[in-house]
Amino acid sequence: xxKEQAWxxxxxxxxxxxxxxxxxxxxxxxxxGLLKSMINRIERLRPHMKTYKCREITRLLLSAGINKFKxxxxxxxxxxxxxxxxxxxxxxxxxxxxxxxxxxxxxRYPDTAFSCLADSLEIARQLSAKAVEERAELDVYIxxxxxxxxxxxxxxxxxxxxxxxxxxPGITVVGLHAYDGxxxxxxxxxxxxxxxxxxxxxxxxxxxxxxxxxxxxxxVAGGTPTFPIYAAETDFECSPGTFILWDKGYQDAYxxxxxxxAALVASRVVSLPDxxxxxxxxxxxxxxxxxxxxxxxxxxxxPLLEVQSQSEEHLVLSTAEPEAYLPGxxxxxxxxxxxxxxxxxxxxxxxxxxxxxxxWDIISRKRKITx
Numbered sequence: 001x002x003k004e005q006a007w008x009x010x011x012x013x014x015x016x017x018x019x020x021x022x023x024x025x026x027x028x029x030x031x032x033g034l035l036k037s038m039i040n041r042i043e044r045l046r047p048h049m050k051t052y053k054c055r056e057i058t059r060l061l062l063s064a065g066i067n068k069f070k071x072x073x074x075x076x077x078x079x080x081x082x083x084x085x086x087x088x089x090x091x092x093x094x095x096x097x098x099x100x101x102x103x104x105x106x107x108r109y110p111d112t113a114f115s116c117l118a119d120s121l122e123i124a125r126q127l128s129a130k131a132v133e134e135r136a137e138l139d140v141y142i143x144x145x146x147x148x149x150x151x152x153x154x155x156x157x158x159x160x161x162x163x164x165x166x167x168x169p170g171i172t173v174v175g176l177h178a179y180d181g182x183x184x185x186x187x188x189x190x191x192x193x194x195x196x197x198x199x200x201x202x203x204x205x206x207x208x209x210x211x212x213x214x215x216x217x218x219x220v221a222g223g224t225p226t227f228p229i230y231a232a233e234t235d236f237e238c239s240p241g242t243f244i245l246w247d248k249g250y251q252d253a254y255x256x257x258x259x260x261x262a263a264l265v266a267s268r269v270v271s272l273p274d275x276x277x278x279x280x281x282x283x284x285x286x287x288x289x290x291x292x293x294x295x296x297x298x299x300x301x302x303p304l305l306e307v308q309s310q311s312e313e314h315l316v317l318s319t320a321e322p323e324a325y326l327p328g329x330x331x332x333x334x335x336x337x338x339x340x341x342x343x344x345x346x347x348x349x350x351x352x353x354x355x356x357x358x359x360w361d362i363i364s365r366k367r368k369i370t371x
Contacts, residue, residue: 008264008300008332011355016330019286020266021345023245023360026353027262028057031244032064034259039231039238046070046089046220048241049080051339053364054348057244058083070220070239071364074101078371079364081109089220090116091177091239093123093143093151103134104371115139117177119153121164124171131170138170141177141220144205146198148182155201159208166213175218176209178202179239184225186253195222195229202236224250228257247338248298249291263338263348265297267315269329276318278305278325282333283313288340297333305331 008024010016036042046068047061058069058080068087071077080088094102094116106114118124118140131138142161145152153161158176165173183194202219210216222230224240231238242250245263267282287297293307297315302325305317319325335341342348343365350358363369 006301008261010266010349010351011357013330016266016349018266018268018330019282021342021348021362022264022266022332023057023348023350024262024264025060025350027260028060028244029353031246031259031262032061032066035240035243036064036066038228038257042066043068044231044235044237046087046237046239047244048072048091048223048239049076049364051241051342052244053079053342053362054360055079055083055363056350056358056360058085061244068237070241073364073367074098074105074371075366075369076364077102077105077114078109078369081105081112081114082369084109084111086111087113088115089141089177090114091179091220093117093119094127095123099123099126099130101371103130103136103138106136106138107134108371113139115141115174117141117143117151118165118171119143119145119151119161121161124161124165124168128168128170136170137172139174140165140171141175141218142173144176144178144202146178146180146201148179150179150181152178155205158205159212162209162212173209173213173217175220176202176206178219178221180222180226184253188228188254188256191226192229195226195233199230199234203234224257225254242338245338245342247341248334248336249295251334261300261334263335263342264300265333265335265341266349267299267331267333269325269327269331270314271327272322272325273316276320276322277308278317278319278322280315280317280331281313282310282315282331284310285312286341286344287315287333287335288337288344290340291336295336297335299331299333301330301332 048070143152219236227240246259267280271279
């Protein structure tokens with residue numbers, strides 16, 4: 001009986017350049033389907049596109065009925081607008097020139113409704129002045145610090161900010177934004193326990209804000225680790241990002257979310273410098289290197305290789321089977337952190353559902369597309 005081919009193997013492997021980023025379309029589609037099955041209403045999904053940064057995956061999400069997106073940079077926002085995404089939240093408080101760039105986006109892409117975050121009265125005043133100058137209207141979410149201590153203001157200060165914001169011309173407060181990146185425990189029970197006070201804070205604050213404004217607002221909250229909690233226990237809009245590609249870090253940490261590996265990095269053996277050592281071309285310019293050495297990449301077709309060192313263009317591994325490797329051998333690596341890995345590549349090789357190969361540009365890895 002003929003052995004079934006491993007899902008990750010590429011056709012015409014000998015002509016694949018390395019190091020390369022690889023996407024698997026069938027698995028991307030499966031992950032989108034799983035995401036939709038985990039929430040009661042598709043309108044509550046606002047995926048963060050920082051993970052994938054390419055138009056083709058945006059189109060897959062749009063074709064699945066997902067029309068709201070979250071992003072972190074002006075370039076990412078523009079990339080979404082190129083495909084006429086109806087609703088884009090810039091999950092960042094724009095300052096200085098990025099404020100001007102946001103209003104240029106609004107002018108150039110009228111089919112997309114752009115919004116942004118604010119946690120500072122001074123910045124909100126500048127946004128208001130710019131909106132008046134441009135004769136534009138801008139929706140704003142108040143950014144809350146619910147424990148990560150990165151951005152946002154403490155929930156207890158939100159009403160004071162709101163009282164000032166509601167009188168500023170050109171901007172409208174439409175919601176609250178809370179990213180809980182500090183909640184990343186492996187145990188689901190621990191994440192549920194730590195999320196409970198955050199949920200209560202947000203619900204209590206929403207009630208007060210709505211009473212003050214006289215209209216309903218939206219809460220956008222969480223990332224991948226708390227997605228199943230907010231999806232099941234709240235009516236918040238949810239913003240997972242890594243789900244679409246998945247990676248070794250989340251695969252190990254969150255088994256209750258059975259997303260499929262949909263992105264790998266292809267690498268080749270380039271040298272055998274000593275007995276038991278294998279050198280590949282997967283340096284830290286090709287795979288995210290902010291984690292410790294042993295938690296950067298896992299080779300799914302060579303799981304016993306152990307990372308010894310890494311430099312800009314080389315990754316050295318040790319093996320107890322040196323005879324098993326030759327220069328030119330292809331290795332398929334699963335990154336521990338896929339989001340910054342994607343940003344290191346200008347394009348990805350995509351294995352389409354019909355087993356053909358395509359090349360997808362990672363266009364919003366750049367800080368600027370046209371604006």
